[in-house]
Amino acid sequence: MSPRRADPRVREALVGIAARVLASEGPRALTTRRLAREAGCSTMAVYTNFDGMAGLVRAMVYEGFARLDRHFGRVRPGADPVADVALMGRAYRRNALANPHLYAVMFGAASLAGFSLTDDDRQHGRYTMVGLIESVRRSVEARRFRASDPVMVAHHMWSAVHGIVTLELGAYLVSPYEADDCFETQLSSLMVAPVTGGRPRRAPWPPLGRRSTRCSARPTTGPRTWETPLARRRAATRPRTAAGRSPLPEAR
Incomplete structure (x- = not known):
């Protein structure tokens, strides 16, 4: 008898069901029988x-970051790097609201059923921040942000946006502190930075609810802080541009 072949449709269904069960009911509810019954397999x-x-469980975490990466990938670098940073913040929130159960699992808000992620697993997630770091670096070079380490600035922004999105998913942002207002206020405070002359300035990004038309491309140059064998394998499998180069930074 030939071995059974994996079915992509069943795989996707199992990942979604498992994330929902794990996030909403905890690890004790996550059993093969429960998954099989709900997936019809x-x-x-x-x-x-x-x-x-x-x-x-590992597949859930990887799928969560893959979806986040796709949301980031829709933000194409434009003339204003600070606006790019703001748009990536909104992309982060959109992904979380669209995939709340995977979001809870990928960052450990839901128990991983006794399974521990390796550093290589976490590196898979960190690599999604490459585009944000590049936009921050461009903002620093344009003197829109203070001269500082772009990776550290990106970490601060990631932490701040992640925190308010987590509060929103937990239904802690209620009237008169609505989620949209709280998020936009937080985003605005992160974007304010000194420019020439020392006066603060806020980036003119599109208003909330307006979808950016800049999409799909990623920076062709940028920091290589988080490149690992896993990151290089991911970069090697990404689509190539017309010039034959990967939209993400090439591995050395």
């Missing part, structure tokens, strides 16, 4: 597609 599908529950 056999319990063997978990092993065929993921080699077991540990592989399924």
Whole structure:
């Protein structure tokens, strides 16, 4: 008898169901029988597609960051790097609101059912910040942000946006502190920086709800702080531009 082949549709369904169960009911509810019943497949599908529950949990984390990366990828670098940073902040929030269960799992807000991520797993997530770091670097070079380490600035922004989005998903932002207003206020405070003459200035990014038309391309140059064998493998599999170069930084 030939071995069973993994079905991409079943795999996607199992990842979504597992993330929802894990985030809403906890690790004790995450069983192969429960997953098989809701996905309409056999319990063997978990092993065929993921080699077991540990592989399924890892797949949830990877899928969560893959979706975040796709949202970031829709922000194409424009003439104003500070506006790019703001648009990436909104992309981060849109991804979280669209994928709340995966968001809870990928950052550990939901228990990982006894499974521990490796540093290589976390590197998979950190690599999604490359585009943000590049936009921050351009903002510093344009003297829109204070002269500082772009990676550290990106970490501060990531922490701030992640915090307010997590509060929103937990339903802690209520009237009169509505989620939209709180998020935009937080984003504005992060974008204010000294320019020539020492006067603060806010980036003129599109108003909330207006979809940016700058999409799909990623920076072709930028910091290589988080490049690892995993990151290089991911970069090697990304689509190439017309010039034959990867939209993401090339590995050395």
